[in-house]
Amino acid sequence: MTATILIIDDDEMIRSFFSELLEDEGYEVLAAATGGEGEALLRQKPVDVVLLDLRLPDVDGLTVLGRIKGQEVNVHVIVLTAFSAVPTAVEAMKLGAYDYVDKTSDASKLKLIIERALKELAMQREIERLRRRSGGYAQGWIVGESDEMRRIARLVEKVAPGRATVLLQGESGTGKEVVADAIHRQSARSNKAFTVINCAAIPEDLLESELFGFEEGAFTGARRRKKGLLEVADEGTLFLDEIAEMAPKMQAKILRVLETRMVRRVGGTSDVTVDVRFIAASNRDLKEAVKQGTLREDLYYRLGVVVIDLPPLRERMEDLELFVAAFVDEFNRSMGRKVTGVSSRVLKLMREYPWPGNIRELRNVIERAMVLCEGEEIQPSHLPGDFSELAAAVDPSAATPQLSDPAPELPDDGLDLEDVVVHLERHYIVEALERTGGNQTEAAALLSISRDQLRYRMEKYKLT
Ligand SMILES: Nc1ncnc2c1ncn2[C@@H]1O[C@H](COP(=O)(O)OP(=O)(O)OP(=O)(O)O)[C@@H](O)[C@H]1O
Ligand SMILES: [Mg+2]
Structure with a gap:
């Protein structure tokens, strides 16, 4: 089934550039120049992913986002930002946006994020389907x-x-x-x-x-x-x-x-x-x-x-992702969290692991990881000790750093390293500042850099 993507942006150039790019990827693309137009399209057609500009002529993009996420329908919203608008993008994430992308960044990055959003959406829908199907999840178990x-x-x-x-x-x-x-x-x-x-x-x-x-x-x-x-x-x-x-x-x-x-x-x-x-x-x-x-x-x-x-679980690995998603979903509800899932490296490690305690063990591992995980995605560092040994065996270089896996896998068609590094740097600076309530000394300590280095970077990224 082809996924449908809706672009809401007042900039004609952006609309036509992204439309062409995404149509080439095989997606069905809809475009709207205003918030009102976009919302009208959302009511008429089934949409999977919305690319949303936050500065719209008629309404505030954040308001549109709030309205989309307030509805029952399963749609992921990716916010399109200008380079300087990171704080607003962070605000959007809090309102339920799936992710944000800089309009000027490499197209492959956007493609990757859309792919990930669609994959997750498919998983959520599958869980919903199982939950509704009598005899399946409705009876308290996952088939x-x-x-x-x-x-x-x-x-x-x-x-x-x-x-x-x-x-x-x-x-x-x-x-x-x-x-x-x-x-x-x-x-x-x-x-x-x-x-x-x-x-x-x-x-x-x-x-x-x-x-x-x-x-x-x-x-x-x-x-x-x-x-x-x-x-x-x-x-x-x-x-x-x-x-x-x-x-x-x-x-x-x-x-x-x-x-x-x-x-x-x-x-x-x-x-x-x-x-x-x-x-x-x-x-x-x-x-x-x-x-x-x-x-x-x-x-x-x-x-x-x-x-x-x-x-045993190791003989039904095709169900691993489904169980992971279901348990993440379960603990999101009971803990009031918004974890989106596990990183691709975690999934890889989980596939290698023999799971002697089977589904019970998997559920415990997810619960523990969600307690430890402060971000949105479960990383290898949130897994118990058995996994770090496994990680070292699978990939020796992964065993050393504390930040075991902040980045997704290298995409098949490569990436722009500079761009990724800038993105990551900015991401962690924003996160450190948020976590310390804007305290620069503490944020700098969290990032193991000097206060001056932090200030310099804040200026570079126009974070005030
Ligand atoms: N099909 C499933 N769907 C959802 N959760 C499951 C499923 N299978 C197992 N679980 C989870 O794993 C936990 C352990 O399952 P269960 O108690 O049925 O295992 P068991 O085979 O009886 O193990 P033991 O031999 O140790 O008693 C359950 O509490 C549940 O959380
Ligand atoms: Mg039992």
Whole structure:
């Protein structure tokens, strides 16, 4: 699908120059000479990216920006500035502009920013789509695009309504509980309890009374009769986590429940009928556990009416970007942040990393990075230690500086080094001044330059 770009600028030369440039790139281009005209076009046509001049004849560009960002539609706005208007551009960023570009700068820079904006837009839309699609994000989990996960999602949809027991296998953090929860939510039991019991975490004798409950006087301390989780879970779903860690005696008891749907409390003399949907999980290969004799074979077959193997993250790397975007989005909401994503270097490192803790680890890494990251984009320096070792292995030169990766990759068609350096220098000076509330001594210290050097540069960039 061709992306549509709208240029709002009163300068006829700029309009025709950018129109031609972007049409050559294969974009559909619309142009408007005033804010009013631009907004009218936005109402008529689906637009992906707006290039917005801040000095317009009829309205203030910042007002137009505010109005665009105030609407529901997903549009990225790139502000076109004159060299001297950096402070206004910074203001625009605060209002939600995606980025700003100097009108006089090299065209390749603008092309690069537009590409990035479109990529991000596509990702946001994909998340929206998944969120809206029933059975996908709406059920609290991300399916992803890999064939294997789509197959699993279809299987979940198919088995959810019934009562067949489901066995989930997969490494730690691959989403076994997430999928168990999705099965429960998509079943007719969704308004009843989803009860989780971790078989490894509870000592053997306690597990029995937890699961089956007890009658008054069944053992010392049993003063009042108590319902077990099997009864509490009646009409709902019971998730038996780490099933392979369950003691043999308990395995026999659970097997009986699966076969008879009857429960007898500890110290009790009669059975109670329960209607429970069982889902079990393990991060071990259960067939192997059966061979080794730690899991009863009959229990394995009873539980594994449907077996779902969740792939480790490193085997579904095509979903990495989607998960990253979804978690960034999640934490943006909960932390009130506006992080746009991860830098291309971070993505590269993430692709190399083996992710032993799978999706849980990825989510934790993103959360940590967002706490550390003060700018808009997550950089390698925000990643945990494991990654810097990886970075050193992938690219030794990246390990030394603290500012591990301020710049995007070298574009295929090259770049103007002088221009990029000037842009970066200006960017950090503005940021340092902002962070220190305009205190030149502190800003200079942050940048490891003298106050005079800072002043000189502020003058050069007309920052007052
Ligand atoms: N498909 C998914 N969509 C969204 N989040 C996910 C998904 N899979 C995993 N997660 C995230 O990863 C975390 C860990 O998932 P989950 O608890 O299901 O893993 P697990 O396979 O049960 O791991 P363990 O064996 O360690 O218990 C979840 O809390 C959730 O934040
Ligand atoms: Mg789990």
